[in-house]
Amino acid sequence: MAHAAHGSEHGHDPQAGTVPADAGHQQHPLKVYFVIWGLLFVLSIFSYMVDYAGLEGFLRWFLILAFMVAKAGLIMAIFMHMAWERLALNFAILLPPLAILVFVAIMVAESDYTAGARGTFFSQGR
Structure with a gap:
């Protein structure tokens, strides 16, 4: 008992590192x-x-x-x-689908350019 009193005298809480069992559950x-x-x-x-x-x-x-x-x-x-949730978890979940959408948009732009270039190239031979 004297040791616990001694620890709290110096600003150390012996139960400061403990986490309640329901700490991760939020009730909305x-x-x-x-x-x-x-x-x-x-x-x-x-x-x-x-x-x-x-x-x-x-x-x-x-x-x-x-x-x-x-x-x-x-x-x-x-x-x-x-x-x-924390911002890091939001980024971890939301950024990969957003990156896929960006890559799809790049592919759409590239396909439009390719289709236009082919149309120009093949129309010259007629």
């Missing part, structure tokens, strides 16, 4: 989940309204993809608990 209020469910429902209605309104072309696909990305972001942030 159900209201957060209900609000997100409501937002997902509203975004789904908007997505269906794009088809119902008969929109065509770029606007149609832009709106459908925007609503899809918004819903995916809400699901990842709240239901997968990404909003409460």
Whole structure:
């Protein structure tokens, strides 16, 4: 007992390194989940309204993809608990798919250039 008292006199807490058993578990209020469910429902209605309104072309696909990305972001942030994770874990999960999208965009640009160059080259021989 004297040793424990001596340790706390000098600013050392003998239990400072211990972690409670439930330290890694977070409990969030159900209201957060209900609000997100409501937002997902509203975004789904908007997505269906794009088809119902008969929109065509770029606007149609832009709106459908925007609503899809918004819903995916809400699901990842709240239901997968990404909003409460450390930034390093967010980067570890989000950066690889973003890198793949960048590489796909580069390949699309390259394929457009290749198709244009082939069209120019083969049209000269006629």
